[in-house]
Amino acid sequence: MLFHHCTIVGLGLLGGSLALDLRRLLPEMTITGVAHREETVTLAKALRHEGTPVFTDATCDITVVRDADLVILCTPVQTILAQMAQITPYLAPGTVVTDVGSTKRTIMNAATALPTGVFFIGGHPMAGSDRAGLTHARTGLFANATWAFCIPPGAEAVAQRLTALVELLGARPLLIDPETHDDLVAMTSHLPHVAAAALTNLVLGSAHGDAVLPFIAGGYRDCTRIAAANPAMWRDILLTNRDRVLVALGGLLDELELWRDAIRSGDAPHLEALLTTAHDRREKLNK
Amino acid sequence: MLFHHCTIVGLGLLGGSLALDLRRLLPEMTITGVAHREETVTLAKALRHEGTPVFTDATCDITVVRDADLVILCTPVQTILAQMAQITPYLAPGTVVTDVGSTKRTIMNAATALPTGVFFIGGHPMAGSDRAGLTHARTGLFANATWAFCIPPGAEAVAQRLTALVELLGARPLLIDPETHDDLVAMTSHLPHVAAAALTNLVLGSAHGDAVLPFIAGGYRDCTRIAAANPAMWRDILLTNRDRVLVALGGLLDELELWRDAIRSGDAPHLEALLTTAHDRREKLNK
Numbered sequence A, B: 001m002l003f004h005h006c007t008i009v010g011l012g013l014l015g016g017s018l019a020l021d022l023r024r025l026l027p028e029m030t031i032t033g034v035a036h037r038e039e040t041v042t043l044a045k046a047l048r049h050e051g052t053p054v055f056t057d058a059t060c061d062i063t064v065v066r067d068a069d070l071v072i073l074c075t076p077v078q079t080i081l082a083q084m085a086q087i088t089p090y091l092a093p094g095t096v097v098t099d100v101g102s103t104k105r106t107i108m109n110a111a112t113a114l115p116t117g118v119f120f121i122g123g124h125p126m127a128g129s130d131r132a133g134l135t136h137a138r139t140g141l142f143a144n145a146t147w148a149f150c151i152p153p154g155a156e157a158v159a160q161r162l163t164a165l166v167e168l169l170g171a172r173p174l175l176i177d178p179e180t181h182d183d184l185v186a187m188t189s190h191l192p193h194v195a196a197a198a199l200t201n202l203v204l205g206s207a208h209g210d211a212v213l214p215f216i217a218g219g220y221r222d223c224t225r226i227a228a229a230n231p232a233m234w235r236d237i238l239l240t241n242r243d244r245v246l247v248a249l250g251g252l253l254d255e256l257e258l259w260r261d262a263i264r265s266g267d268a269p270h271l272e273a274l275l276t277t278a279h280d281r282r283e284k285l286n287k
Helices: A013-026 A039-045 A064-069 A077-090 A105-111 A156-166 A179-205 A208-213 A218-228 A229-240 A241-263 A269-284 B015-023 B038-046 B062-067 B077-090 B107-113 B155-166 B177-206 B210-213 B218-228 B231-240 B242-265 B266-283
Strands: A007-010 A028-032 A056-061 A070-071 A096-100 A119-125 A145-151 A171-175 B005-010 B031-035 B057-059 B070-073 B096-099 B121-124 B146-150 B172-175
Touching: A007 A013, A007 A064, A013 A028, A013 A145, A028 A064, A039 A056, A064 A077, A070 A077, A070 B015, A070 B062, A077 A096, A077 A105, A077 A218, A077 A229, A096 A156, A105 A119, A105 A179, A105 A229, A119 A156, A119 A179, A145 A156, A145 A179, A145 B210, A156 A171, A179 A218, A179 A229, A179 A241, A179 B177, A179 B210, A179 B218, A179 B242, A179 B266, A208 B146, A208 B177, A218 B177, A218 B218, A218 B266, A229 A241, A229 B266, A241 A269, A241 B177, A241 B242, A269 B177, A269 B218, A269 B231, B005 B015, B015 B031, B031 B062, B038 B057, B070 B077, B077 B096, B077 B107, B077 B231, B096 B155, B107 B121, B107 B177, B107 B231, B121 B155, B146 B155, B155 B172, B177 B218, B177 B231, B177 B242, B231 B242, B242 B266
Parallel strands: A007 A028, A007 A070, A028 A056, A070 A096, A096 A119, A145 A171, B005 B031, B005 B070, B031 B057, B070 B096, B096 B121, B146 B172
Antiparallel strands: A119 A145, B121 B146
C-alpha cells in the first residue's frame, strides 16, 4: 500500500470527498478524521460507504497526526498555515504532509519550517463546488481534475507515492512551482470568484430590489453560482494571493473598459468582433 | 383555439423550441416556419414531434405571414426591426404579431408604425442557452420561465390570448413597460453576458497561453458559459440597449473597484463581509 494510515484534517467538502474515495479504493487503509467541531466529528463517525464506516476514527484532537504516515490538511489557507505549526511537534520522521489549499506560495514558504525528515508536498486539486461541508461530500469528486503539486527539493521520491495515490482517485497530477501556480489560478479561479461575487452584490443588492428576480435566468445563475461558496475560505485565498489577484483584477477592469468603449461608440463590427472572439474561445472549451 | 395559424419567423433555438411546444400542445394548429437559409428550411421540414411533422410548412418566403393570425418573430433584434417593416404590407387585419427579442424599447417604438388593425405585442421569454440553432431546439424550454410582455394601449384584449398561449407552454407571463424591462434585463442578462465574454477574452487570450487550461475547473466554466452564445444576437442586444447596458457596466466597474480596494488593503474582516454578502444573496437564489 502507498500509505497505511491517512489522517485528514478538516472534514468539509474536500476532506470528506477524499475520505470517501480513499475508503472506496483502499478498504484496508486506516483513515482518521480531525474536525474543529464536535458535530462534524459525530457526522464523520456516522459516514459510511456501501455499509462500511469511512473513517476508522474521528476526533477534535489534532495530535492524532502522530500515528499517520500521510497527513492531508483540508482547511482554509490561513488555518492550514496555523495547523502546520501546530502539528509539527507530533509528526513522526518520514511522515508525508500535504494540503489542498488554493494558493501555494505562502504554504510552501511555511513548509520550510517543518522538521527534517518530514516531507511537505503542496497540493491543490482543481475540484470543488459552491456547496460546502461534509454533507455534500461525494465519491468521484476528483475524477479527471487537475491536482497540482509543489514538490520541494529532496521530496521527489515520496512525491511519487502521493501522485500515484491521486491518480488512483482519477485525478491528473501536475507538477508546478508555487509562483506559476498562483499566477495561473489567480486568472482561472480567483478572478472569476471576485467577478461572480461582485455581480451578485450589484444585481441582487440593486435599487430595483426584488423586481430583478423574475428576470433572472440561467445565464445569471451560471455566471454567479460560485459566489455562494464559503466566505472564510475565499477570504484566505484572495489575501494569500493578493498581488496576483490584483494583477488579474486590473486585467479584467481594463478588458471591461475596452467593452465599455465598444458599446459606447456603437461600433457594431467592432463589438461583434469582440463577441465572436469570446464565442470562439469559449466554444473551444466545450469540445 | 386561441390561434389557428401561427407563423414563426426565425428558426433558431427559440423559434424551433416554440414550434415543438406548440405542436405538442396544439396538434390542430397550422404552424408555418420561415427561415433565411434553405438548409434551415430543409431541417425544419424534417423536424418531428412523436412522429408528427412539427411544421405544417416551411419556407424562405416571409410573405407567407399573410395567412397567419399569429406571427412570432424569433430573429436577432435588428432583424426583427427590419422584418417588422418587411411584413407590414402582407399582414391581414386582426393579425397578432409578437417577438422574442431581448430588448423592448426599440421594438415597441418601431411597432407604432404598423397599420391599424394589426396588434403588436412585444414579448421576451427569459429562456435560452449558449447552444444556438434549430438542432438544439427542445420541448419544455419555456417551462417556469418568465415571459415578459409589453402591451400597447388598445391591445389588452388580444394580449390575453397571447398570455394564455404562453401559459399553456408553462411560462409565466409578466406585463411590464419597455423602459423598466430594458433596465432590469441590462442588469440580470446583458451585464452578465459582457462580464462572461470579457473574462473569456482575458483568461483564454492571456500571455499564459494553453498553460491556463489544466487550471480551468467548474467555476470558470459556469462563469463564462454564456460567452459561447450567438455573437450577432448579442451585438444587437447590447446596441439596442446601449444606454442601460452602460449604466449597468458602470455599476460593475465601481463594484469591482470596491473589491480591488478591499483586497489591496488586506482588510480581512471587510473582505469577508463582502464575500458573506455575496454568499447570502446568491444562496437565496438556490432556494
